[in-house]
Amino acid sequence: xxxxxxxxxxxxxxxxxxxxxxxxxxxxxxxxxxxxxxxxxxxxxxxxxxxxxxxxxxxxxxxxxxxxxxxxxxxxxxxxxxxxxxxxxxxxxxxxxxxxxxxxxxxxxxxxxxxxxxxxxxxxxxxxxxxxxxxxxxxxxxxxxxxxxxxxxxxxxxxxxxxxxxxxxxxxxxxxxxxxxxxxxxxxxxxxxxxxxxxxxxxxxxxxxxxxxx
Numbered sequence: 001x002x003x004x005x006x007x008x009x010x011x012x013x014x015x016x017x018x019x020x021x022x023x024x025x026x027x028x029x030x031x032x033x034x035x036x037x038x039x040x041x042x043x044x045x046x047x048x049x050x051x052x053x054x055x056x057x058x059x060x061x062x063x064x065x066x067x068x069x070x071x072x073x074x075x076x077x078x079x080x081x082x083x084x085x086x087x088x089x090x091x092x093x094x095x096x097x098x099x100x101x102x103x104x105x106x107x108x109x110x111x112x113x114x115x116x117x118x119x120x121x122x123x124x125x126x127x128x129x130x131x132x133x134x135x136x137x138x139x140x141x142x143x144x145x146x147x148x149x150x151x152x153x154x155x156x157x158x159x160x161x162x163x164x165x166x167x168x169x170x171x172x173x174x175x176x177x178x179x180x181x182x183x184x185x186x187x188x189x190x191x192x193x194x195x196x197x198x199x200x201x202x203x204x205x206x207x208x209x210x211x212x213x214x
Contacts (some may be wrong), residue, residue, distance in 0.1 A: 023071045025100040028064060031213065037065050037201040038072075045176055050197035053149050053179035057205035059214045062180045063096040066145055069178065070120055071102035073143060079119035080143035083164065085151050087111050087124060093147055094122040107131065129164045140171045149179025150186050154195030 022030065022038040030038075037054055044052045056062055066082060073080055082097075084090055087110030097104045097120075105115040107123030114127065116135060121128070128136065144165060146152060153159040157166065169175050184191050184199065192199055208214040 021072075022068055023075055023100075025064070025068060025071070028067075028100055030064065030068065031061065033203050033207075034061060034065055034068065037203070038068050040200045041069060041178065042072075044198060044200040045178075048176055051177040051179065051195055052198045052200045053181060053191060053196050054201045055181055055184045055191075055199050056201065056203040057208055057214075058182045059205070060182075060203050060208060062147065062182070063093050064100070066093055066147060066180055067097045067100045067102055069145065070097050070104065071100055074102050074120055077119075078142040079139070080121075080141040080145070081128060081168070082120070082122040082145040082147065083125050083128060083161070084147040085125055089147050090122055090124055097122065107135075125160045125164055129160050129167075132164070132167050141168055141175065142172060143176040143178065144168060146177070146179045148181060149196075150181045150183045150191060152179065152186075152195070154186075 021042075022035055037056065041052070041054065054062070054065060056065065070080075070082060082093055082104070084093065087108050090106060090108045091111060094104050094106050102120065103118045105118040105121045106113040107115060107121050107127055109127045110124060114131070114135060115121075116139070146161075152161040154162060156162060165177060179191075179196065181191070205214065
């Protein structure tokens with residue numbers, strides 16, 4: 001693991017001049033695979049094929065993968081949403097974003113907060129959808145990040161997730177959608193296909209165990 005940390009440090013220095021290089025994450029030193037995840041996500045954004053997702057095992061640090069991308073968007077001045085289905089995930093992801101130096105607002109009725117102070121908003125899908133015609137009426141995101149994206153019922157245009165995504169796509173036809181999950185399936189159906197166009201990064205549990213991360 002120490003060798004992997006050293007490799008990360010060298011890699012960060014080497015890619016530091018890139019437009020979409022991984023940002024400084026403050027007290028957090030990313031693992032090599034989290035840097036790889038960022039790089040592959042950045043490449044997919046440059047050649048965006050439609051909604052993309054990251055398939056990374058439980059314990060791989062997806063909240064910091066999300067925070068790294070959110071912070072880079074913050075640095076280049078992009079407004080956007082991080083959406084998930086539970087207040088616990090909203091809180092955890094927002095805490096980790098702040099930890100790495102990415103200021104975000106929380107918009108989640110379950111947490112008793114509906115803030116739009118910061119241009120990057122972390123919230124629950126239900127609360128955000130309920131606000132599209134009032135508090136978020138003039139909000140135009142450039143991206144949507146979705147934690148636990150296997151929970152998106154993309155087969156139903158009437159679902160809360162799809163209504164929110166379609167609403168924001170109407171405001172910005174170049175909207176970038178990035179999902180994060182530990183499962184490449186929704187039920188028994190693979191994610192890749194009708195809605196999700198490309199899996200840009202995979203990190204299975206057996207690799208994490210073999211490499212000493214779990």
